Amino acid sequence: MRVLAGNLLPRDGAVYLFEDAVGARDGTLLLERLLAEMDWRQEWLQVMGKRVAVPRLTAWYGDKGYRYSGIDHRPRRWCEPLPVLKDIAEACAGQVFNGVLLNFYRDGRDSVSWHSDNEAELGRHPVIASVSLGATRRFVLKHRGDGARVVLDLGHGGCLVMAGATQEHWVHSIAKSRRAVGARVNLTFRKIVATA
Numbered sequence: 001m002r003v004l005a006g007n008l009l010p011r012d013g014a015v016y017l018f019e020d021a022v023g024a025r026d027g028t029l030l031l032e033r034l035l036a037e038m039d040w041r042q043e044w045l046q047v048m049g050k051r052v053a054v055p056r057l058t059a060w061y062g063d064k065g066y067r068y069s070g071i072d073h074r075p076r077r078w079c080e081p082l083p084v085l086k087d088i089a090e091a092c093a094g095q096v097f098n099g100v101l102l103n104f105y106r107d108g109r110d111s112v113s114w115h116s117d118n119e120a121e122l123g124r125h126p127v128i129a130s131v132s133l134g135a136t137r138r139f140v141l142k143h144r145g146d147g148a149r150v151v152l153d154l155g156h157g158g159c160l161v162m163a164g165a166t167q168e169h170w171v172h173s174i175a176k177s178r179r180a181v182g183a184r185v186n187l188t189f190r191k192i193v194a195t196a
């Protein structure tokens with residue numbers, strides 16, 4: 001596996017990108033299965049008193065429930081083809097995970113707004129491995145203090161690992177795109193250490 005240039009953050013955390021963690025052909029087959037077989041949900045948020053659709057579909061599989069962005073994800077049991085992707089994520093991250101949040105970006109109108117993965121259930125300084133399949137999308141990390149940015153294009157088969165103090169000091173997002181962008185599935189493997 002090729003890791004892109006060591007730690008990609010200048011300070012206050014560690015981010016590594018394994019560009020070819022999943023082979024291109026395997027990745028395409030896995031993507032088709034995930035699109036067809038995962039329990040994709042449209043979640044809703046309350047924003048200033050209004051009910052707003054989360055701009056992507058999501059699914060949560062794991063040993064425990066998970067509260068994310070104010071939404072309670074009931075645990076769904078691990079099922080095919082998740083274990084092979086979990087093995088890859090664990091090999092990249094060097095740690096075991098017990099849950100995965102899947103995001104399905106249907107096209108360029110789907111996105112994820114600025115946030116960090118700093119829920120209490122993940123403990124202090126969580127390691128998160130994020131596998132991307134399908135269309136390339138631009139992932140931006142922004143430092144909470146001085147606004148410094150690190151821009152990464154996450155392509156098919158890549159695995160991004162965020163570790164150390166990354167979630168404490170940096171937020172991340174994927175903006176909407178006006179370009180024609182195909183489907184992308186992202187799997188963020190997490191380790192729930194405590195139930196909230």
Ligand SMILES: O=C(O)CCC(=O)C(=O)O
Nearest residue numbers: 101103112117130186188
């Ligand atoms: O789609 C991605 O690469 C990022 C997903 C993400 O930020 C999250 O699930 O917390």
